[in-house]
Amino acid sequence: MIPLFIKFGIFDVLDILIVAFIFYQIYRLVKGTAAINIFAGIFIFYLAWLLVRAFNMELISSILGQFIGMGVIALLIVFQQEVRRFLLLIGSKYNLQNIFNLESLFAKPAIKEDVSEAIVQSCEYFSMTKTGALIVFAQNTELFNYAQTGVILRAKVTADLIENIFFKNTPLHDGAVIIAENKILAARCILPVSDKTDLPGSMGLRHRAALGLSAVSDALIVVVSEETGNITFVKDGSYKVRVSPEELRTFLHKDFTGFIVN
Ligand SMILES: Nc1ncnc2c1ncn2[C@@H]1O[C@H](COP(=O)(O)OP(=O)(O)OP(=O)(O)O)[C@@H](O)[C@H]1O
Numbered sequence: 001m002i003p004l005f006i007k008f009g010i011f012d013v014l015d016i017l018i019v020a021f022i023f024y025q026i027y028r029l030v031k032g033t034a035a036i037n038i039f040a041g042i043f044i045f046y047l048a049w050l051l052v053r054a055f056n057m058e059l060i061s062s063i064l065g066q067f068i069g070m071g072v073i074a075l076l077i078v079f080q081q082e083v084r085r086f087l088l089l090i091g092s093k094y095n096l097q098n099i100f101n102l103e104s105l106f107a108k109p110a111i112k113e114d115v116s117e118a119i120v121q122s123c124e125y126f127s128m129t130k131t132g133a134l135i136v137f138a139q140n141t142e143l144f145n146y147a148q149t150g151v152i153l154r155a156k157v158t159a160d161l162i163e164n165i166f167f168k169n170t171p172l173h174d175g176a177v178i179i180a181e182n183k184i185l186a187a188r189c190i191l192p193v194s195d196k197t198d199l200p201g202s203m204g205l206r207h208r209a210a211l212g213l214s215a216v217s218d219a220l221i222v223v224v225s226e227e228t229g230n231i232t233f234v235k236d237g238s239y240k241v242r243v244s245p246e247e248l249r250t251f252l253h254k255d256f257t258g259f260i261v262n
Pocket of ligand 1: 132133134173174175176189190191192193202203204205206207208209224225226227228
């Protein structure tokens with residue numbers, strides 16, 4: 001009989017689950033970015049090192065070994081941006097305040113009916129008139145830092161005001177509008193731009209800004225393309241293009257049935 005020499009307890013399961021979760025989050029962050037090629041480069045480098053060691057090629061193996069020895073520091077330098085994004089994601093999505101705040105667990109800030117109607121109406125208008133728009137709905141992640149890059153308004157959400165803000169050539173039309181707690185918190189805000197390399201060519205800076213913010217927050221984001229008039233809905237780093245006003249309405253009410261990731 002084979003003796004049972006491996007002890008496998010609940011903490012080992014937990015250990016594996018945590019590592020799997022961390023790797024999955026890292027994969028989500030680097031998927032489609034230049035970082036994935038860097039990972040491939042590192043993997044090839046590591047394989048080469050294993051090979052030369054297996055063939056006892058002392059000189060080359062000791063040179064490659066020097067680089068491997070500095071591995072963690074080198075990784076931190078090369079993936080500075082990704083590490084930053086990863087910590088931001090963990091800190092904002094899973095922060096202690098949210099975990100222990102029962103209210104936020106059971107009732108995430110709901111978007112009021114009149115607010116969603118105003119946004120759906122404006123987006124329909126923007127879509128028809130091919131007016132570019134970028135509208136962010138803050139959820140649990142605090143977006144005040146981004147709001148501060150623009151003009152703080154704290155105004156009531158109405159279709160007229162939203163349409164005025166994005167009206168071409170007006171002072172506030174550039175950048176994003178951030179809606180928090182059912183108020184227009186700010187307009188003309190600058191968002192972080194995604195550096196994903198696998199996006200369709202039609203997605204310029206406006207769409208990249210939506211994806212960039214979505215990668216580091218739980219915000220719901222609506223983009224209307226100035227070029228095509230298409231409405232795109234973005235959440236959790238994923239997007240759906242050519243969203244109809246009806247779909248937009250359901251998504252804003254957090255019913256994501258039909259949110260098929262493109
Ligand atoms: N970092 C940013 N944060 C917020 N808004 C941005 C940012 N970068 C660009 N924008 C907005 O996007 C506009 C430029 O859009 P661009 O044409 O490059 O994007 P697009 O995704 O192709 O959209 P469209 O389909 O509307 O042309 C800018 O005028 C500005 O309003």
